[in-house]
Amino acid sequence: MIFDVTVEVRLRPGIADPQGATIERALPALGFDGVQDVKVGKSIRFTIDAESETAAFAEVEDLCHRFLTNPVIEDSVVTIAAGASA
Amino acid sequence: MIFDVTVEVRLRPGIADPQGATIERALPALGFDGVQDVKVGKSIRFTIDAESETAAFAEVEDLCHRFLTNPVIEDSVVTIAAGASA
Numbered sequence: 001m002i003f004d005v006t007v008e009v010r011l012r013p014g015i016a017d018p019q020g021a022t023i024e025r026a027l028p029a030l031g032f033d034g035v036q037d038v039k040v041g042k043s044i045r046f047t048i049d050a051e052s053e054t055a056a057f058a059e060v061e062d063l064c065h066r067f068l069t070n071p072v073i074e075d076s077v078v079t080i081a082a083g084a085s086a
Numbered sequence: 087m088i089f090d091v092t093v094e095v096r097l098r099p100g101i102a103d104p105q106g107a108t109i110e111r112a113l114p115a116l117g118f119d120g121v122q123d124v125k126v127g128k129s130i131r132f133t134i135d136a137e138s139e140t141a142a143f144a145e146v147e148d149l150c151h152r153f154l155t156n157p158v159i160e161d162s163v164v165t166i167a168a169g170a171s172a
Contacts, residue, residue: 034134046110048121049122
């Protein structure tokens, strides 16, 4: 079966986020007040061919830890949905 | 009220995605087969202070078009949830 996967990679709490800080500093000059705690992460979407949703989840978790994230500074959130069948 | 906002910024269909292509090419060598259509985008999280969810959504849409995305090559998906009340 083919599954649609979304992996959101975020910086772990306490890790400096210069991209987010820059956006937050720029917003008042553009007239957007009241925006706070800006954090910028990555969103990675792909499809995976696996036997079951459990197998797909295990493979994606492994992929996140080995390749898509740096586990020292980043967390990942995996979302899996059934896609078009193979 | 304070709302938690997530903006996912994706490249529009047809726009070249070299980051995604590089990930996709690297995966078979690491033992991950069956992964396809890798697309890399940004995920931006923040809180916004607005009178209602509708007002928050309108402000975030405006923010996306003016600042967070390049509408020529990127689409944005906005998700809003009620956060801790002010």
